Amino acid sequence: MRGFKLLLFKEVKALFSSEIAYVLAAMFLVVMGYTFSVAFFLNRVASLVHLFFQMYVLFLLTVPIITMRLLAEERRLGTLELLLTSPVSEAQIVLAKYCAAMSLIVVMVILSTSYAIVLALFGQPDWGPIYSGYLGLFLLGSALSAIGLLTSSLTANQIVAALASLGIFLLLWAIDDFGLILPDPYDTLVTNLSLSTHFVPFATGSLYLSDAGYYVSLTLLGIFLSVRALGRR
Amino acid sequence: MATTINALSAENIDPTTPASTAIAVQNLTKWYGPRQALKGISFVIEPGEVVGLLGPNGSGKTTTLRIVTGYLRPTRGSVFVCGVDALENPTGLRSLIGYVPEDIPLYNGMRVQEFLTFIARLKGLGSGEAKRAVAEVAERLGLEPFLKMMIGKLSRGYRQRVALAQALVSDPKVLVLDEPTNGLDPEQIIATRNLIRSLAGVKTVLVASHILAEMEKVADRVMILLNGRLLADRIMVRADKHNRIRLSVSGARDQVEAVIAQVEGVRRVECEGSARNGFATYIVEGESFVEGLAGRLAEALVKHRFMLAELADSSIDLEQIFLDLTRRHKEQDGEGL
Numbered sequence: 311m312r313g314f315k316l317l318l319f320k321e322v323k324a325l326f327s328s329e330i331a332y333v334l335a336a337m338f339l340v341v342m343g344y345t346f347s348v349a350f351f352l353n354r355v356a357s358l359v360h361l362f363f364q365m366y367v368l369f370l371l372t373v374p375i376i377t378m379r380l381l382a383e384e385r386r387l388g389t390l391e392l393l394l395t396s397p398v399s400e401a402q403i404v405l406a407k408y409c410a411a412m413s414l415i416v417v418m419v420i421l422s423t424s425y426a427i428v429l430a431l432f433g434q435p436d437w438g439p440i441y442s443g444y445l446g447l448f449l450l451g452s453a454l455s456a457i458g459l460l461t462s463s464l465t466a467n468q469i470v471a472a473l474a475s476l477g478i479f480l481l482l483w484a485i486d487d488f489g490l491i492l493p494d495p496y497d498t499l500v501t502n503l504s505l506s507t508h509f510v511p512f513a514t515g516s517l518y519l520s521d522a523g524y525y526v527s528l529t530l531l532g533i534f535l536s537v538r539a540l541g542r543r
Numbered sequence: 544m545a546t547t548i549n550a551l552s553a554e555n556i557d558p559t560t561p562a563s564t565a566i567a568v569q570n571l572t573k574w575y576g577p578r579q580a581l582k583g584i585s586f587v588i589e590p591g592e593v594v595g596l597l598g599p600n601g602s603g604k605t606t607t608l609r610i611v612t613g614y615l616r617p618t619r620g621s622v623f624v625c626g627v628d629a630l631e632n633p634t635g636l637r638s639l640i641g642y643v644p645e646d647i648p649l650y651n652g653m654r655v656q657e658f659l660t661f662i663a664r665l666k667g668l669g670s671g672e673a674k675r676a677v678a679e680v681a682e683r684l685g686l687e688p689f690l691k692m693m694i695g696k697l698s699r700g701y702r703q704r705v706a707l708a709q710a711l712v713s714d715p716k717v718l719v720l721d722e723p724t725n726g727l728d729p730e731q732i733i734a735t736r737n738l739i740r741s742l743a744g745v746k747t748v749l750v751a752s753h754i755l756a757e758m759e760k761v762a763d764r765v766m767i768l769l770n771g772r773l774l775a776d777r778i779m780v781r782a783d784k785h786n787r788i789r790l791s792v793s794g795a796r797d798q799v800e801a802v803i804a805q806v807e808g809v810r811r812v813e814c815e816g817s818a819r820n821g822f823a824t825y826i827v828e829g830e831s832f833v834e835g836l837a838g839r840l841a842e843a844l845v846k847h848r849f850m851l852a853e854l855a856d857s858s859i860d861l862e863q864i865f866l867d868l869t870r871r872h873k874e875q876d877g878e879g880l
Contacts, residue, residue: 316661316665320661387649387650388644388646388648389648389650390648391648392648392649392662394614395614395642396662396665396666397665397666397667398634543614543615
């Protein structure tokens, strides 16, 4: 546990002392602000649904940048050898990296609650969909971080890691379209692999255990395979 | 010279007491896909020994060290470090070892003190202990003025020192160093050598290098690795250093031997082969603490009117051993053995 805490502290420090975190957060907030303003003044409805869909797309684009360096950089610098010859387990290393990535995602999500506060100040929003939307974003961020971590664990090249995770994200984003052309029962199977299929209910205020289960499963799978990737030596 | 080489096969290693040895490696094999990097090597290192692992690039040194430190898993074979089984308890093994990998991997974005404290804590030291240990190791390695500096801004020599410091900071029982003097200037090389020598008897040190001269200067004992095979594991470097002298002298053999035997510090004299052109070759072994033996031998022989044609330091020549062993190995391979 102490090893995990030390590694997490190191990771969080490295993440927040690099300019990438701040540029990402700033870019994220600018795009969010723009989306919020346009949706708010056009629709005049106290809802964050548009914002959630925008954040969903932005997560697909930004999470690869957050996760790409996590293990690929350690591999490239050779510092992975230092970590893996210290009395810490592969699982501790992977979990610390995952939690560090999540810390930035949580910060970004927390910053975006400013729009919910604005809604609360100037209108009477329905809080149910807002809570579920944020829960959905957290779960989405978690699943994407775990997949990003996995691609980062497989290569020493950060760009390759980022592109690979971006490719997987985009495929999982649009795979439900592929389900439309498949016969039964494959259509259901493929549609249920989609990130979008499981995100829409969260964003619109419907909570299903299956949707949460999907993101949790992706997270666990990503973490498990990352640990395996580090263990293969 | 032949007495100092124990040409090796897996059978003459005693694996029975891994607990009392610092490092016991038995029949280690490692495959990287279709390529076999280690072909069943076995060796034992006693506590306090400084042992050199010598071999050309690509001979399997780094693979061996990575397995001993728990970074790589062997395909077959066993590794015990201070009685801890590397395969069954890799985390326990890692807390016993300080390791300096070949490429000196360090976190460039960390300050020296921060990095050393991080490693010390990771190795299990408490907060206060880590602080003290970092201060001690920084003083020992002359890193005090650089503690607040970013690692990325350090020169190669200081990076190497930081790498050594991180290996020493947790006061491990066993130190494993991979090419520790690579890329250093002569002054830094001497400092690193002195540091390693100062650990002799205190810690067990396994140091890999492809530089023969380096091994002669730091190791008590040298093991030679070639193409994943251990060709020799017991070339005693320091025990035989500077106390063997080869002489070529004319004159009656018993008289020459008698004169040599009377010289102060001579332990043993042996005539090697028959005389050629009236000159016979003698190997003189002196006490290891004796200095100026060569001068006294020459003086005594000339005083007794023997003709001295050659006087040479015949202390162990690692280069020659290495060349002989690799040649023999290649011949054997050629014969399909």
